[in-house]
Amino acid sequence: MKGFVLCNLCILGLYLVMHLGAYALAANAGQLESALGMPIGLVRASLIExxxxxxxxxxxxxxxxxxxxWGVAAFAHLSSDHRMRLVHTLMILGVFFLLTVSANAYFAWADTHCDVLPYPHQGFQLAKIRECPSSSTFFTILSATGLLLIISSFLARLASRD
Structure with missing residues (x-):
């Protein structure tokens, strides 16, 4: 129960920081105004939204x-022992990977050479992914890895059950 409440408080804090931080993020809208050719008020409102x-x-x-x-952990009567370093490390890494994907969507800061048109290859060619991966490919893999780490954390918690 303690882990569930603590995690929810962290999620709430993160949400508040991101929600209120949107106004600071929109303070840089002046640079986008000239690039997009839209009025500054519309650019700021769009960024905040x-x-x-x-x-x-x-x-x-x-x-x-x-x-x-935490619901499945409680149902299975799994311990939330603080000595379970592997479980907590896997969970933290998984959440960190998901937050990295979210930060990219929030700040829109990660673009790769392959995201810029014209795209060097035509169509989806699996052999060319390693040669020129797009940020979409990278963040899709990062998101899936984050979810896999969270599932691994749960499985490790299940395996170390008292």
Whole structure:
């Protein structure tokens, strides 16, 4: 129960920081105004709306994962012993990977050479992925890895059950 409450408090804190931080993020809208050719007020409103929507989606995803993780752990009568370093490390890494994906959507800072048009290859060619991966490919793999780490954390908790 303690782990569930602590995780939810962290999720709430993260949501508040991201939600309120959207206004600071939109303070840099002046640079986008000239690039997009839109009025500054519209650019700022769009940035704030996008960032706050991303904050809400991130909080929902983390809250859902948290509820499932701790709900199944409680149902299976699994310990939340603080000595389980491997379990906690896997969980933290999984959440960190998911937060990295969310931060990219929030700040829109990661683009690769292959994200810029014209794309060096035509169509989806599996052999060319290693040659020129897009940020979409990278963040999809990072998201899947984060979920896999969280599942591994749960399985490790299950395996070390008293």
């Amino acid at each position: 996008h960032a706050q929507l991303n904050a809400l989606e991130t909080a929902k995803l983390l809250a859902l994962l948290n509820a499932i993780y």
